[in-house]
Amino acid sequence: MDSRKPRDRLLQTATEVFYREGVHGVGVDRVLAEAGVTRATMYRHFAGKEDLVVAWLEAEDATIRGLFAQAASAGGTPAELLEAVIDGIAADATRLHTRGCPFINASAEYPDPESPVRQVVRRHRAWFRETLTSLAEAADRPQPAQVAAQLVLLRDAMLVGHYLDGDGVEPAFRAAARAVCGL
Template identity: 45%
Template sequence: MTRDEPDTRPSEARRRLLDTAIRIFYAEGIHSVGVDRIIAEAKVTRATFYRHFPSKDDLILAYLREVHRMERGMVDAAITANPSPAESLLAVAGAIADRITSPVFRGCAFLNAAAEYPDTDHPVHQEIIAHREWFLDTITALMVQVHEETADSAARHFVMLRDGAMAAGCLFDPALVSETFLRGVEGLLRVNTERQSAGSAR
């Protein structure tokens, strides 16, 4: 990099702040964690914090956007690695099941945040809705390729199975919850694949 070129590398301090927020917000909740604790655990000054995040809400939005980026990467990888839409959907479900059985699993970051930010006009709530719309749209696009006529309802069914598994995974045996979730997705896909086959045979 020459003297005249701007340094566009992410700030190390910002990365530490965001990594700290991701870890603590997810494990303990958002409202219960103050800015002072984030600053202390990230080992930055207060001035550095506010230079990168003018308010706690800005940090929360960055946290949710980073979680979205990670989840989108997981979903995109599952789709890319599997040639058929049904296999892609099973791979997405498998990745979700793996997360539920992780030792650090504390539920869905977005559902957790929604419980803390119920005001639909709040930017945090709107960020949550944007993430969920992306996920539903992604699943719907795959379901269209399985059976177009029932794609919308099947995609909503998939998302509800996922939401239920994310909640149950914090309360019951994660391995059993994951297995039940996968069986539910397999059954959903089997029904819609059979509908597609029956329609093609006519």
């Protein structure tokens, strides 16, 4: 018997199947069956499938924010933290998000920029960019906003590139990211 709460089972199942197969490729009935919950239970926690997608992306965002907080609390210079960001992005693409970026993938399935899904993606990307800008400022990098924008672009490329082309992308990502960060 699965001891997780029904909401947690729904979210974990949605996370796995939405990421692996795409949001529109997976029906609610399948999520319910794999999570072992009823439709009524789902609607107690989520108004519909789109709300479940939003919850999945918010959980992804919280995980990434937690990783940043954990790295910052471990100490180190701002330059060392930039290096840790590069290592973290490479590890994410090669170990966890091997099918590309969940935010990019979800955005491709929700083209309306005003949809709740795209709003979560927009908030995440703004936070990510602002966090990298602050880190680049703390590391005394020239044009910190440009450094951050380039790192975001390189992260996107690493996640998609690794999915499409495999491990050969990682060395190119690391070299480009280090050059952008002046490391």
